Amino acid sequence: MNKIAVAALTMLVFSSPSYALFEPLFDEGTWSAEMNGEWRYFNDPGEFGQSKSAFSYSAQAEYYVGWNDGDDSFTFTPFVRLDQIDDNRTHLDLREAYWGHVGENWETKLGYTRIFWGRTEFLNLVDVVNQKDFVEGDTTEKLGQPLFQLSLVHDVGILDFYVLAGFRERTYQGEDGRLRAPIVIDVDNARYDGVEKNNLDLAVRWSQPVGDNLEVAVSIFSGTNRDPRFDFNYDLFDPKLIPVYTRMDQFGLELEYIYEGWVAKLEAIAVETPDESYTAAVGGVEYTFDAVFDSDIDVTLITEYLWDERGSDSAGFFEHDVGIGTRITFNDEQSAEILIGGIIDFDTNEALYSIEASRRIGESWRVEILATVVAERGDQELxxxxxxxxxxxxxxxxxxxxxxxxxxxxxxxxxxxxxxxxxxxxxxxxxxxxxxxxxxxxxxxxDTDRKLSILESDDYFQIEVKYFF
Amino acid sequence: MLKTVQLRKIWKPMVAVALLAMPLMGHAETPEERGLAIFEEADKRGDGYVDSKSGMLMILKDKRGNTSERKMRVKGLEGKDGDGDKTLMIFDTPKDQKGTALLTFSHTNKDDDQWLYLPALKRVKKIASKKKSGPFMGSEFSFEDIGGSEVEEYDYKYLRDETVEGQKCFVVESYPKDKYSGYTRIVTWIDQEHYRTLKAEFYDRKKSHLKTLAATGFTLYNDKFWRPDLLEMVNLQTGKSTVLKSSDTVFGAGLKASAFNKNALKRAR
Known part of the structure; x- marks a missing residue:
């Protein structure tokens, strides 16, 4: 039976009408790719005996082909990471694999892709279409999400409708990995509470400039909460945290106001889950000094306040914290950039600092250096x-x-x-x-008041060397 | 006292004569009016291009002569109903910036809008109009040089006629109205036959000579539109320079308005 199905499918694909249909997919497409060698060095051995240093390798390719004068296109972007110490970090993902179609005032996407919503710098509360690829270490990395998107474009505003199929579970570091929670998260046995694993999620976003300086976006999401809560497995000799995914309805607001060198930004959400309903917001300002000291260098100072109504009951790290940062853009041939930032909780004096620098070398290489330090951890009374x-x-x-x-x-x-x-x-x-x-x-x-204490000994330095094909 | 009265007496008939004579002589243009007229004529000669696209190679040179290259494509859409042109610029190299795209809406009556798409972050960032004087992709061209401009964005003053490489030119000074412009004035050499910009000198906020632009290799497209194949911007203060070579230029390529919005910026290829 299976053989017949496969044979029929093969015949269908290679039959001349369907070949004619798919032929443009294989003609005239272009490939590009990026390889990334990464080395991390931790100041201390892991709290649970994990290694002090680790190599990791990742690669991402992109195949793009357009036809019908570019009105139709297919994009295919697989990603792979191999990690020396963390089996969970070694993973494969389909970042993108979608068919895109563009009409006069509308466009559609069907397949795996990644969508960004948001304005602020330290945290993007509204950005919930894609699941986070947490093991990547960079909290902005996301897994590909299978979806259908219809985008209606009007003179100024854009209205997007999304049907999200096939929920993606969050990735978490494994037992031997660094930057993990004190108790390993059991990614293989995630549970769903009050929601089907393959629930169809829905989202809408409307974004529009208002006047010359203000950009506004409003979004609604209804579906499986991308952030799981955790339950303990109560196996005291093989303790694990079980991610539990539940329902969530979210209303999101984004504002960005640009005036001279100032940019004011706000992201706010109102969330309703079976367990709680709350609001949270991130807002702040940035100011850019351009051409400092008569050079081409721009210096941007950023400050944001991160707030969550739930206070210390919030699952995230940031419930009443202040983020401060500086972005230095050299505007040179190497596109050099330095980002220095810190997040400080003035109630507990917990503080996390990081510095990131990157530049291109030659035509095809890029080097990125990152160092992260927990400067102050709250003392826990155990x-x-x-x-x-x-x-x-x-x-x-x-x-x-x-x-x-x-x-x-x-x-x-x-x-x-x-x-x-x-x-x-x-x-x-x-x-x-x-x-x-x-x-x-x-x-x-x-003890959610002293969250950084779980990163007991995870101050680290990381160097990434990227090669672009 | 007496003197004044006498002077008035003399002046009066002179003014009267002058007023009478003016309509007969035709309107004697002020240098400001003449400068504006030259730019309006140059703009008019570019009218009706509907849309255009071309490939571009940007070569950055430092003062020691080291070079680095960027490849990009530029698409333009002529403005309708009194609004300005729309331009989309897409980067193919450097490879780590592939897919980076810049969308510019020029406006005749207000600041231009510019958005930059960063493919690694999937993020569209609006460029503050204050930033327009900053360098574009590490080159000697600034965002305002790249984005294109409308006649209404400057005040003008005709200076003189001058011959540049055998071509008779008007020399016109223009003054940006935009307070965020990196320039206090721009001196432009426009050839008298085809109204093409052959050369321009840019003066910075301290009024010192910052950059000189030279346009060469003009080609006539569609029997109507002259475009230079090569633009070279030399920074006199740093010794660095940038060459922009265009290729495969097509006018009336049938580009759609849908290729020039913020969604298009994300899928620009």
């Missing part, structure tokens, strides 16, 4: 006994899943009572100390 930890966990609201919470309470109270559970601690491997340590890690994750 419970030393099971009952202390159980109490702080119960107060933290960390687990939202009622059944697992009950299970945890039962398990912990059993342990506290030491009823028949000593059998679990069989000798050297599974000691009571190890067990308390696992609970402490859970407690660390639950």
């Amino acid at each position: 419970g030393q006994t099971v009952s202390e930890i159980a109490k702080s966990l119960a107060d933290s609201g960390f687990t939202t899943d009622a059944i697992s919470t009950q299970f945890a309470i039962n398990l912990l109270s059993d342990i506290i009572d030491e009823v028949g559970l000593l059998a679990l601690f069989n000798g050297e491997i599974n000691t009571y100390g190890e067990f308390v340590e696992t609970l402490q890690q859970v407690q660390r994750l639950a």
Whole structure:
């Protein structure tokens, strides 16, 4: 049966009418590609014994072909990364594979692609069409999303409709990877709560300039929340966090106002999930000094405030933080650029700084250097006994899943009572100390006031050498 | 007192004569009017191109003579109903910037709009009009040199006639109205036969001579439109220069308006 299907399909593809249909796909297309060698060096060994340094290699190719005078096109962009230490970071993704069609006042896209929404610099709250490719390390990297897009173009405004099919789960670092959470995230066993895995998600965005200086965009998203919440697997000797994906409805607003050298930006969202409804926003200003000291160099100063109504209950790192940054653009032949930034939480004094510099070498090479330092971590008070930890966990609201919470309470109270559970601690491997340590890690994750403490020893330096074909 | 009265007496009939004579003599143009008329004529001769496209090679030279190249394509759409032209510029090299595209809407009555698309970030960024004096892709051309301009964006003054490489030229000075322009004045040599810009000198905000542009290798397209095959901008203050060579220029290529909006910027090829 299968053979017949394959034969029929093969005949169909190679039959002359369909060959005529697909022929332009293979004629006159152009390839381009980018290879990237990356080396990371961490100041300290990993908290869980991970390696101090790691090589990684990635490649991305792009095939593009247009026909009907460019009104139709096909773009194919596969991506691959190989990582020396982290099996989860070694991955393959289809960044793009779509057919695009352009009409007079409209256009469509069908297939895998990546869409960007947003205005601000430190965080793009509204940008939810694509899942994040978290293992890439750069939080702006995204996985390809299968979708259908219809874009209506009017004199000034653009109205986009999206039907998103085939939800993509977020990638997370593996056990041997750096920059991971104290408890490994079990990406193979993600759960869906109140939402189908292959739910059709819908989104609409309308963007329009208002006057000469203001650009406004409004978006609505309804579908599977790209940000999972986590449940603990309560296996104290193979502890894992289980990503749980739920529904989300989001209303997003983007504003950008340009006046002389100033740009004011705002992104705000109102979110409704089965568990909570909240608002969050990022807003700020940037000012560009151009041609400083009579050179071609532009210096842009950026400051943004990151706010989340949920405060320390928010899953993200940034609930009342201040971002400050400087972008130095050399405007030279090598397109050299330096970006220095920091995010500071004035309540806990936690601060994360980074510096990024890049330039082209010759015609085909580019070098990028990045260093990230956690300058100040909040001090956590970890419970030393099971009952202390159980109490702080119960107060933290960390687990939202009622059944697992009950299970945890039962398990912990059993342990506290030491009823028949000593059998679990069989000798050297599974000691009571190890067990308390696992609970402490859970407690660390639950302490959302001091989030940077989970990057205990992950200050690092990274150099990337890119070659473009 | 007496003197004044006498002077008035003498002046009066002179003014009267002058006023009477004017319609007979034809309107004696001021240098400002003449300068504007020359640019309007040059603009008129370029009218009706509808659209154009061409390939471009940009060669950047530093003062030691090291060169680097950028390849790009330029598409233009003539403005309708009194608004300015639309220009789309797409980069093919340097390869790390492939797909970077710049969309410019020139306006006759307000600042131009410019948007830059960065393919790595999938992000469209609006260029603040203040930034237009900055260098374009590391070249000696600034965003304002590249974006094209409308006659209404400057004040003019005719200076003199002069011969450049055997061609009789008008020499006209123009003054940008835009306060963010990097220039205080531009001196332009326009040939009297075809109204083509052969040469221009750019004076910076400190009024010192910053750059000189030379246009050569003029070709006539569609029996109507003259375009230079080669533009060279020399920066006199840094010793750097940029050459822009155009190729495969086509007028009336049948480009659609849909190729000149912000969506088109993202899919520009």
